[in-house]
Amino acid sequence: MSKNPLLVLEKVCKSFGAIQVINEVTVEVHAGKVSVLLGENGAGKSTLIKMIAGVHPPDSGRILLDGEEVKITDTKSSEALGIATIHQELNLVPSMTIAENITLGRVPRRFGIINRREMRAVARAALDRLDLDLHVDTLVGELGLAQQQLVEIAKALSMDARVLILDEPTAALTNSEISQLFAVINQLKAKGVGMVFISHHLDEIAEIGDFVNVLRDGQFIATVPADTHENELVRLMVGREIDEQFPRARTDVADTVLLSVKDLSVGMLNNISLDVRPGEVVALAGLMGAGRTELIRAIAGADAYTSGSVTVAGAPLAGHDVAAATRAGIGHVPEDRKTQGLVLDASVAENIGYATMASSSKLGLVDRKGQRKRAEDIAARLRIRMGSIDQPIRSLSGGNQQKAVFGRWFTAGSKVLLLDEPTRGVDVGAKVEIYELINEITSSGGCVLMASSELPEVLGMSDRVLVMSQGRITGELLTAEATQDKIMAMAVSNVHRENESGNN
Amino acid sequence: MSSVAIKSKGFDFKAFLANNGALVGLVILCLALFIATPRFLTAANLVNVGIQVSTIAVMAFGLTFVIVAAGIDLSVGSVAALSAMVSSYWVSTAALPGGLAIVIGLLVGAACGWVTGAMSAYGKLPTFIASLAMLTIVRGLTLVISDGRPIPTGDAVSFLGSDVGVIPVPIIVLVLSAIVAGFVLNYTVIGKNAFAVGGNTEAARLSGIPVKRVLVTVFVISGIFSALSGMILAGRLDSAQPTLASGYELDAIAAVVIGGASLSGGVGRISGTLIGALVLAVIRNGLNLLSVSAFWQQVVIGLVIAIAVGFDVFRRKNVKH
Numbered sequence: 001m002s003k004n005p006l007l008v009l010e011k012v013c014k015s016f017g018a019i020q021v022i023n024e025v026t027v028e029v030h031a032g033k034v035s036v037l038l039g040e041n042g043a044g045k046s047t048l049i050k051m052i053a054g055v056h057p058p059d060s061g062r063i064l065l066d067g068e069e070v071k072i073t074d075t076k077s078s079e080a081l082g083i084a085t086i087h088q089e090l091n092l093v094p095s096m097t098i099a100e101n102i103t104l105g106r107v108p109r110r111f112g113i114i115n116r117r118e119m120r121a122v123a124r125a126a127l128d129r130l131d132l133d134l135h136v137d138t139l140v141g142e143l144g145l146a147q148q149q150l151v152e153i154a155k156a157l158s159m160d161a162r163v164l165i166l167d168e169p170t171a172a173l174t175n176s177e178i179s180q181l182f183a184v185i186n187q188l189k190a191k192g193v194g195m196v197f198i199s200h201h202l203d204e205i206a207e208i209g210d211f212v213n214v215l216r217d218g219q220f221i222a223t224v225p226a227d228t229h230e231n232e233l234v235r236l237m238v239g240r241e242i243d244e245q246f247p248r249a250r251t252d253v254a255d256t257v258l259l260s261v262k263d264l265s266v267g268m269l270n271n272i273s274l275d276v277r278p279g280e281v282v283a284l285a286g287l288m289g290a291g292r293t294e295l296i297r298a299i300a301g302a303d304a305y306t307s308g309s310v311t312v313a314g315a316p317l318a319g320h321d322v323a324a325a326t327r328a329g330i331g332h333v334p335e336d337r338k339t340q341g342l343v344l345d346a347s348v349a350e351n352i353g354y355a356t357m358a359s360s361s362k363l364g365l366v367d368r369k370g371q372r373k374r375a376e377d378i379a380a381r382l383r384i385r386m387g388s389i390d391q392p393i394r395s396l397s398g399g400n401q402q403k404a405v406f407g408r409w410f411t412a413g414s415k416v417l418l419l420d421e422p423t424r425g426v427d428v429g430a431k432v433e434i435y436e437l438i439n440e441i442t443s444s445g446g447c448v449l450m451a452s453s454e455l456p457e458v459l460g461m462s463d464r465v466l467v468m469s470q471g472r473i474t475g476e477l478l479t480a481e482a483t484q485d486k487i488m489a490m491a492v493s494n495v496h497r498e499n500e501s502g503n504n
Numbered sequence: 505m506s507s508v509a510i511k512s513k514g515f516d517f518k519a520f521l522a523n524n525g526a527l528v529g530l531v532i533l534c535l536a537l538f539i540a541t542p543r544f545l546t547a548a549n550l551v552n553v554g555i556q557v558s559t560i561a562v563m564a565f566g567l568t569f570v571i572v573a574a575g576i577d578l579s580v581g582s583v584a585a586l587s588a589m590v591s592s593y594w595v596s597t598a599a600l601p602g603g604l605a606i607v608i609g610l611l612v613g614a615a616c617g618w619v620t621g622a623m624s625a626y627g628k629l630p631t632f633i634a635s636l637a638m639l640t641i642v643r644g645l646t647l648v649i650s651d652g653r654p655i656p657t658g659d660a661v662s663f664l665g666s667d668v669g670v671i672p673v674p675i676i677v678l679v680l681s682a683i684v685a686g687f688v689l690n691y692t693v694i695g696k697n698a699f700a701v702g703g704n705t706e707a708a709r710l711s712g713i714p715v716k717r718v719l720v721t722v723f724v725i726s727g728i729f730s731a732l733s734g735m736i737l738a739g740r741l742d743s744a745q746p747t748l749a750s751g752y753e754l755d756a757i758a759a760v761v762i763g764g765a766s767l768s769g770g771v772g773r774i775s776g777t778l779i780g781a782l783v784l785a786v787i788r789n790g791l792n793l794l795s796v797s798a799f800w801q802q803v804v805i806g807l808v809i810a811i812a813v814g815f816d817v818f819r820r821k822n823v824k825h
Contacts, residue, residue, distance in 0.1 A: 300710070302709070302710055322709060322710060322711070322712045323712040323713075323714060325712070326711075326712040332710055334707075334710055339704070339706060339707075340704075340706045340707055340710055341707055341710070342704065342707055343699075343700055343703030343704040343707050343708065343770060344703070344704065345703055345770050345771065346699065346700065346703050346770065350696070350699075350700070354700055354707075354708065354711035354712070354713060355711050355712055357693055357696055357697070357713075358693050358697075358712075358713075361692075361693045364692045364693055364694065365691055365692055365693070366691060366692060366693055366696050368691070408711065
């Protein structure tokens with residue numbers, strides 16, 4: 001590592017109330033290097049970057065910029081020091097143009113009137129620095145997510161940012177978009193910008209990072225080179241060996257069919273037919289925008305379909321009726337637990353109980369005792385870590401929140417689980433626990449249909465893989481015979497080039 | 505729902521303060537008025553406050569359901585007027601038995617609520633717009649029916665504004681309404697569904713909760729309570745005025761939010777709403793007793809709303825850290 005770091009957090013600490021979230025952590029950012037922050041959810045990564053961004057000033061410890069101590073008390077002072085943060089939720093105004101967004105808050109003026117020519121020139125220069133071929137008068141809302149992110153980076157650079165913090169920038173991007181982002185990051189490296197990069201994807205770390213700072217429970221654990229073996233990174237992060245990342249316990253698949261979809265069509269989905277048998281995990285693989293989420297939602301009754309049929313254990317199921325699907329034994333773990341899965345301000349018990357609230361009620365009265373008992377039982381069985389069953393589910397970690405969504409359907413006795421990216425944003429330890437829940441479903445005679453963008457997960461946890469592309473099923477493989485290459489070949493079949501960069 | 509009380513041995517005074525800001529405010533307010541004027545703590549004055557509070561509180565109980573479900577109902581004042589008017593109209597023209605007049609009034613309220621709820625649930629109108637439309641439609645219908653003139657109420661509705669012994673009927677209705685509303689909100693599937701829909705509509709829908717039906721139901725509940733409120737008001741005046749309860753929707757909303765409900769949904773308590781309505785009524789009463797001009801009263805009420813809700817926002821922010 002070079003001798004003169006650009007930015008140093010030295011023995012910083014931060015507590016919220018009685019809870020110490022950061023304890024004497026020291027992290028360095030170097031010019032032209034990508035410094036990766038790695039740690040499970042709750043390890044303190046986001047608190048640490050909020051310190052740099054001025055959202056949560058540290059309680060103790062020093063922040064050094066070019067070797068001199070600086071005080072970052074709010075976001076303005078952070079910006080003034082040349083530090084820019086690209087948050088997961090972008091800070092852009094969709095109804096304004098790229099030029100307006102880039103100059104937001106510091107609009108060039110002449111005689112008090114907006115100088116549009118100057119504004120466009122500033123924006124043009126910012127885009128040019130990243131070799132972005134976008135028109136500055138385009139509305140930001142018309143851009144895809146990846147391009148919006150690049151506009152945000154351009155905006156940061158136009159404010160002369162020397163330190164760029166990227167908080168899980170790849171979480172919502174497709175593979176080709178990620179390559180575009182990485183190309184930009186590499187350019188910035190060459191220009192001497194120091195970067196902090198947060199990602200849950202271990203493979204990306206080796207590709208884009210220079211060194212890795214591992215955090216665990218608010219403590220600094222180690223700084224290691226980015227090419228450190230994945231298993232070692234996981235060990236550092238979790239603090240123990242993970243025997244098996246994918247503990248799939250395969251069960252004998254019965255001959256009967258539990259979930260059957262026939263010729264289902266709606267919107268982009270085109271004549272989808274599939275069968276899932278008791279004891280079986282079928283994975284839906286494919287590129288982003290291939291129609292996996294749409295298919296899962298249509299089967300679950302969340303969206304309507306125009307033709308085709310769904311049957312569960314031989315009984316036909318009405319379309320666009322979540323309550324009917326629930327009664328038939330379908331459980332749906334949606335793509336985004338925060339916006340679709342949970343009522344964040346409600347308690348753990350209430351969130352677990354939503355699917356059984358009406359069915360267990362008598363004369364319209366909620367069975368409060370029973371609901372509570374069932375929630376407590378399932379929380380213990382799924383090892384949901386929490387202070388109390390009455391605490392708001394917002395305060396749980398991502399993995400435990402996801403387990404609560406599973407718990408809802410376990411409580412409802414669901415036999416057919418439809419999982420949409422079941423381990424997204426879940427840390428390594430909790431992932432394995434969720435995989436064990438999948439095993440539990442299949443060993444008790446249930447079945448699972450799982451959409452996943454993570455091919456290792458597809459290969460590790462499924463029995464059969466259905467590959468989707470452009471709303472059709474373009475291939476089927478037994479997992480035992482599948483490889484990442486075979487799946488990808490099917491996933492891109494028939495894909496017209498322009499669709500890849502389209503608006504997913 | 506939003507309770508953050510942590511179980512510890514003994515009574516956690518801090519947590520109690522943080523969770524019951526409006527109640528603490530009310531107590532301080534009453535103490536201050538008790539010291540400031542001897543006329544505050546008299547039986548006659550307290551009964552007066554009780555009657556004052558009953559109409560707004562009953563209306564606000566229903567509104568609490570809508571706000572918990574992340575909606576808003578601006579039509580409550582107009583619905584109160586129409587219900588009272590239709591009920592009185594039937595009594596005076598068709599000479600219906602008195603009890604039936606009240607039932608008709610409640611049905612009118614329920615029907616208005618159903619229309620508003622259906623407009624927003626099935627017509628996809630935002631609840632603000634749907635209920636704003638109903639505010640003028642219903643007020644207009646009230647004027648049409650009454651031809652702009654007051655109609656005398658029947659005996660049954662007048663009873664709602666009278667006394668039983670020393671206790672005014674409005675206060676009895678208020679207490680019963682609070683119990684019923686609190687029970688429905690906290691112990692029935694209807695109430696719990698409202699919390700789920702208001703907390704996260706999509707998550708509720710994907711859990712199999714019939715979101716549209718829930719939305720219509722909370723507006724029907726709001727309509728029924730508004731109707732009851734309107735009939736109490738008409739009963740006290742012994743006539744249904746076409747301008748009855750106009751502008752009351754703003755006081756009712758203020759009562760609900762002072763009571764700690766969040767306009768973004770998922771949070772709210774009937775006890776809170778009652779306290780909110782009491783805060784408003786006690787302030788008005790106190791300022792009257794202290795002979796503060798009616799013009800200044802409006803300024804004070806506005807400040808109270810801002811401070812109460814500001815306090816609540818600040819508290820929630822701290823909880824979430």
